[in-house]
Amino acid sequence: MFQVLFSHIEEKVQLSDAEKAKITSYFRTKKIKRRGYILMEGDVCNFLTFVERGLLKSANMDEKGNEHISLFAWEGWWISDFNSFIHQVPAVLSIEAIEDSELLQISRDNYEKLLIEIPLMERYFRILYQNSLVTKDQRLISSNSDSAESKYLRLVESMPNILQRVPQNLIASYLGLAPETISRIKNKR
Amino acid sequence: MFQVLFSHIEEKVQLSDAEKAKITSYFRTKKIKRRGYILMEGDVCNFLTFVERGLLKSANMDEKGNEHISLFAWEGWWISDFNSFIHQVPAVLSIEAIEDSELLQISRDNYEKLLIEIPLMERYFRILYQNSLVTKDQRLISSNSDSAESKYLRLVESMPNILQRVPQNLIASYLGLAPETISRIKNKR
């Protein structure tokens, strides 16, 4: 159950067996069915969630009731309402399973303990956040600079397999476009 | 010259004098005049830059030659083309001083050394990146969900003093709006 997590961590830092055992003890496992929620908007996000198997999305609602997807997370990705988790305030995002999924979850308290007790995990999260920041920067630039077509093409280039796993209407929501726009781009008319 | 940096670090971790001395030795100082550049698009971003005094912006050009500002950085902010710095690839951003500024800069090599040799700095950057991620997430949500007016109002609320230091046309560029749009929002017509 922890294979994907440990291989993800060990791309960045090397852990002893004792450290792995300790890490394992700080997480809980959770299975969730397609269409199930692990976070509802308005609740406090109590866990950082790592995806061992499956696919989830986080999304917010705008004032008109339109859903905007922030993130897709499949095997090897972390997902949360990070602001809510860190500051323990109500979430603006909800998190829903797109496929049946197996998850690892760590609470706010255990997260802090982990960082203090295992310095390599401090390093792991520093590198993880550093990489996330790079990709978030690029998404923000694309979001403000690119045409609808460029946004779509850039996404397909950077995550080609997304097309196999995520329906087009959700991709549209992720890119901030109408589903019809994606359809027209693909069929070029 | 290092006051702002150390007070920024010590909001997050406590340093000994020996550690401070070591940190100091890893940075170089730089003064730059208004309109001066510390990074040009296409060059590799060799430094992470901390602003001790003054104000800078990072921005990219789209295919039509429109400038899109990613970040304003004044006292207590870090600025870089992070992807370029981390992966040592050509920058898509340029960084220009909006006011005469005093900067502290650390190279890629010294950054790695600092993180290894002073574990508290690993923690500092983990917390820094964690906070940045929270605000980047919020900007991305706002960018995809909010109307022009909401984007402007949200910015003014979260950084009220930006209005005093940054001309409106640059705020427009930061929000991905036309300068005329900001003018119309302010004067409500």
Added chain:
DNA sequence: ACCGATTCTTGATCTAGATCAATAGAATTT
């Protein structure tokens, strides 16, 4: 204190992409 540079405002017009509508095609559930 002046002169050229930026920066801001206001109105007129244009356009990329949203929204609406209707149909068809795929998947899931029973």
Added chain:
DNA sequence: AAATTCTATTGATCTAGATCAAGAATCGGT
């Protein structure tokens, strides 16, 4: 395998905000 629900396509129309244009106000360098 029928029924229901979800997903994609295509055309017609609409709209938020961009672009263009021209004048007014403000700034900053000498």
